[in-house]
Amino acid sequence: MSSEIVTKPLIWPLTCPSLPLNITLSNSFFSHLFYKSLGAFQGSTSHKMATSYFLLLSLFLLSSSVSHALSNVEASFIVRRQLLHLHENDELSDNYADNYETNLTFPNPRLKSAYIALEALKKAIYSDPSNFTANWEGPNVCSYNGVFCEKALDDPKIDVVAGIDLNHADIAGYIPPEIGLLTDLALFHINSNRFCGVLPKSFSKLKLLYELDISNNRFVGRFPEPVLLIPDIKFLDLRFNEFEGELPSELFNKSLDAIFLNNNRFTSTIPQNMGSSPASVMVFAYNNLTGCLPSSIGNMTKTLNEFVLINNNLTGCLPAEIGKLEQVYVFDISQNNFVGMLPRTFDGLKNAEHLSIGHNKLTGFVPRNVCSLPNLVNFTFSYNYFNGEEEGCVPPKKDVVLDDENNCIPNRPKQKVADVCNVVISKHVDCKCGSGTHLILPILQQHHLAHHQNLHLNHNLPVLLKLRHQSHNLNLPLQHQSHNPAQPLLPQR
Amino acid sequence: MNFKPWLSFLLLALALAMVAEASSVHHEYGFHGAAVVHDLIGDDNEMLLDSETNRRTLAGRQQYISYGALNANNVPCGNRGRSYYNCQQRGRANPYNRGCTQITHCARDTS
Numbered sequence: 127m128s129s130e131i132v133t134k135p136l137i138w139p140l141t142c143p144s145l146p147l148n149i150t151l152s153n154s155f156f157s158h159l160f161y162k163s164l165g166a167f168q169g170s171t172s173h174k175m176a177t178s179y180f181l182l183l184s185l186f187l188l189s190s191s192v193s194h195a196l197s198n199v200e201a202s203f204i205v206r207r208q209l210l211h212l213h214e215n216d217e218l219s220d221n222y223a224d225n226y227e228t229n230l231t232f233p234n235p236r237l238k239s240a241y242i243a244l245e246a247l248k249k250a251i252y253s254d255p256s257n258f259t260a261n262w263e264g265p266n267v268c269s270y271n272g273v274f275c276e277k278a279l280d281d282p283k284i285d286v287v288a289g290i291d292l293n294h295a296d297i298a299g300y301i302p303p304e305i306g307l308l309t310d311l312a313l314f315h316i317n318s319n320r321f322c323g324v325l326p327k328s329f330s331k332l333k334l335l336y337e338l339d340i341s342n343n344r345f346v347g348r349f350p351e352p353v354l355l356i357p358d359i360k361f362l363d364l365r366f367n368e369f370e371g372e373l374p375s376e377l378f379n380k381s382l383d384a385i386f387l388n389n390n391r392f393t394s395t396i397p398q399n400m401g402s403s404p405a406s407v408m409v410f411a412y413n414n415l416t417g418c419l420p421s422s423i424g425n426m427t428k429t430l431n432e433f434v435l436i437n438n439n440l441t442g443c444l445p446a447e448i449g450k451l452e453q454v455y456v457f458d459i460s461q462n463n464f465v466g467m468l469p470r471t472f473d474g475l476k477n478a479e480h481l482s483i484g485h486n487k488l489t490g491f492v493p494r495n496v497c498s499l500p501n502l503v504n505f506t507f508s509y510n511y512f513n514g515e516e517e518g519c520v521p522p523k524k525d526v527v528l529d530d531e532n533n534c535i536p537n538r539p540k541q542k543v544a545d546v547c548n549v550v551i552s553k554h555v556d557c558k559c560g561s562g563t564h565l566i567l568p569i570l571q572q573h574h575l576a577h578h579q580n581l582h583l584n585h586n587l588p589v590l591l592k593l594r595h596q597s598h599n600l601n602l603p604l605q606h607q608s609h610n611p612a613q614p615l616l617p618q619r
Numbered sequence: 620m621n622f623k624p625w626l627s628f629l630l631l632a633l634a635l636a637m638v639a640e641a642s643s644v645h646h647e648y649g650f651h652g653a654a655v656v657h658d659l660i661g662d663d664n665e666m667l668l669d670s671e672t673n674r675r676t677l678a679g680r681q682q683y684i685s686y687g688a689l690n691a692n693n694v695p696c697g698n699r700g701r702s703y704y705n706c707q708q709r710g711r712a713n714p715y716n717r718g719c720t721q722i723t724h725c726a727r728d729t730s
Contacts, residue, residue, distance in 0.1 A: 274700040276713050289714030291699045294692065312714045313702055317694045336717070337703055342691040361703055361722060366691040384722045386688050406721040409685045431723040432685035456683050480683070 212246065218303040218328040230265040233285065236278070239307040240267050240287040246304035253298035253320070278310055279334065286310035293317040293339070306331035313337040317363070320344055330355035337361040341386065349374055349392070365389050365409065373415075378403040388412050388434070395559070396440075401425035401447075411436035411458075418442035418559035419459070424450040432456040436482075439463060443557040444488075449474030458482040460506065465489070466555045468507075472496045484529065485509040489551055492530070494518045502526050508533065511542070511550045684723055695722065 212218065223239040232238040248262045258271050267287060268275035274289035287308055298320035306328025313336060322344040329335075329352040338353060341363040348371035353362065363386040372394035377385070379402055388411040396415055401422025406429050415438040423430075424447025431453055440462040449471025451457070457478055464486040473495035475481065481496070484506045492507055494516035499505075504527045512533040520538075521528035531540040534547035541547075687693050695703040700712030704719050707726045719725040 272699065274712050274714050276715055279715060289700050289702075289712070291701075293694050293697075293699065313700075315694070315703075318692050339694065339703070341688075341694075363688075365688055383720065384684075388688060389691070406723040407685050409688050411689060429721075431721070432683055434685040434689075436689075456685050458685075480686075 212303045216303050218306045218326070218331070222304070223307055232265050236284065236286045236310060237265075237267060239309070240273075241265060243302075243304045243307040244270060244273065244287075246302040247299070250302045251297055251299035253296075255296055258292065258295040258297060289313040289315075291315040292319060295319055297321070301326055303328045305329065309333060311335055313339075315339040316343065318342045322346065325350040325352055327352050329353060333357055335359055339363040340367070342366040345369060348372070349377070351376075354380065360384065362386065373397055375399050383407075385409070396420055398422060404429045406430060407432040409434045410438065413438055415440060418557075419445060419448075419464075421445035421447045423447055427452055430454050434458045435462065437461040441465065442559045443467075443555070444469055444483075446471045448472065452476050455479040455501065459486070461485040463487055466557055468492060468496065468512075470495065473499065475499060477501050479503045482506040483510070487511055487550060489513065489534075489555070491516055492519045497523070497526070497528065505529070511547060513547065513551055695725070 212222075223235070223242055226238075226242050228238075228241075230238075230241065232241060244262060244267055248259050251259060254260075260271075262270045267273055268285060272290060272292045272295070273287055274291065275285045276288035278284050278286040288310055289312060290308070291313065293315045294317065296319060297316075300323040301321060303326040305326060309331060311332050312334050314332075315337065317339050318341075320343060321340070324345065324347040325340070329350070333356065335356045336359060338356075338359060338361065342365070345364075345367040347369065349369060350364070351374065353359065354374065354376045359380065360383045362382055362384065365386045365388045367390055369387075370391040370393065373387070373392055373396065375397035378397055378399045382403060382405050385403065385405050385408045388409045390413055392410075392413040392415060394415065395417030396410070396419065398420045399422060400420045401424060403426065405426070408430070409432075411434050415435075417440065419435070419440055419442070423433075423445065427450045430451055433451075433454060434456065436458055437460075440459070442464065443466030444459075444464055446469040448457075449469060452474065454475055455477045457475065458480065460482045461484070464483070466488065467490035468483070468488055470493055472481075473493070475496075476499065478499050479501050480503060481499075482504070485508070488507070488510040489512065492512050492515040497505060497516070497519040503525075506527075506529040508529045508531040510533050512530070512535055515530060515535055515538075519528065519530070521530055530538060532542055534542050534544075534551060684695060687695075696706035698706055698712065700714060701708060702714055702717045703722060704717035704725050705713075708716055708718065
């Protein structure tokens with residue numbers, strides 16, 4: 127019996143810790159092994175992780191002095207329980223619910239499917255300190271806490287599970303593949319819990335899902351791509367997790383209204399098709415995004431209201447297309463590495479209320495037209511290298527909070543030291559997107575190819591000329607500045 | 620000549636008011652903070668609907684869903700089971716009902 131039990135741990139979920147992270151082990155030897163196990167968890171070798179869990183379980187079973195050790199009976203129960211359900215990364219077959227054996231009776235097949243899903247979710251829970259799921263028992267799933275039933279959209283005679291809302295329940299666990307059986311689900315809210323692992327592939331089966339809020343949990347891995355297969359998802363909230371890697375370009379081809387990705391570990395450029403998204407709010411703050419802000423942002427002119435990109439690593443110059451965002455009222459790109467001048471087109475932000483470009487490396491003049499936007503409440507351009515501000519941009523100003531500290535503006539208090547300013551202002555502005563040559567060469571190559579093969583790819587030429595034109599414009603004023611460093615230069619009017 | 624001291628005082632008061640307003644902005648963004656589960660169930664609060672005309676009136680106190688999202692525990696609606704797009708619906712929660720199409724223009728529970 128004992129040897130039979132110790133061979134079972136291999137089936138335990140491998141991408142979630144098998145114990146709550148906040149557990150305190152009294153024995154230092156066990157603590158050492160526990161954290162070593164976590165180290166293995168961070169590695170990519172499944173075999174190594176399985177071995178560590180095997181050792182961990184063995185030691186628990188062999189020592190009865192540890193207060194949190196599992197008894198033989200408890201361990202056996204867990205093993206048997208696991209065998210009855212899909213494991214974390216298993217596939218959910220189409221007829222899984224039909225083959226599921228239970229003595230319970232349900233009003234309709236969809237509530238049976240919902241029962242299977244909720245039973246699996248409950249068994250995937252490690253910790254439920256507020257006993258939120260205490261009443262998740264029996265066939266009446268519509269009475270479960272956080273489960274909301276409604277008449278089915280396609281059959282008004284039957285009740286189905288339309289929403290799951292576990293916000294702020296502080297539950298620890300993982301999301302089992304059976305969740306894909308909840309095919310009538312319109313909203314799935316689990317903000318402020320401790321769910322971990324990855325989203326199962328079966329999420330793509332939730333064809334009616336409209337709102338997905340898994341924010342403030344402990345999910346890991348790359349962007350959860352099953353989400354991209356949900357046909358009509360509108361609200362996507364992944365913030366405050368540990369997602370990493372690239373933002374898939376497919377994200378911006380979906381008809382999403384809200385995209386919250388802030389406070390994760392995303393590292394990539396922002397896909398060029400970002401402006402294809404109809405979202406009214408995008409929050410990408412506190413990640414490690416690099417490259418340039420796509421000029422396609424100008425395509426969001428009718429929809430984008432709030433755009434927050436605080437604290438990433440974006441570089442390059444600000445696209446003039448930003449000025450097309452007539453509906454934006456929050457635009458915050460502070461704490462990045464943008465360079466160059468503030469485009470004059472910013473006066474197109476007719477509805478801007480909060481405008482924050484602080485903590486970048488912008489130079490030149492702050493234009494009067496931006497500071498005079500009709501709905502402006504707060505314009506923060508501190509911690510840059512602006513060396514002038516036009517009339518109307520000098521704080522304090524009635525109705526508008528302006529912040530110009532820590533720039534290179536003559537005769538203003540709290541500015542940078544001249545030596546620091548000269549180093550940046552005298553330098554050639556580099557609008558490249560980190561991999562600028564990559565941006566230029568393909569166009570040049572296409573141009574060469576077109577010429578060589580007598581093909582006329584006219585749509586490339588304007589882009590090339592535009593790039594040259596921009597570069598030309600950006601260089602000329604700076605040359606004047608370097609020629610007369612002591613005198614503030616008035617931008618072209 | 621008597622106007623100058625009075626004008627200086629007025630400008631000073633105005634500046635102080637603006638500073639106070641700016642410093643309070645970050646406490647009033649439009650995501651609902653965490654609360655005990657009991658208080659969340661069945662909670663239904665009235666609040667102002669966004670509109671073009673009153674946005675400027677509420678200068679500095681506009682509820683921005685984006686800035687609210689910078690707090691981990693915040694959610695757009697504290698009424699459990701309701702769509703974030705229909706927070707103000709009265710009566711039993713119906714996840715299929717949505718009262719608006721842009722989350723930035725939806726009424727939100729800020730209790």
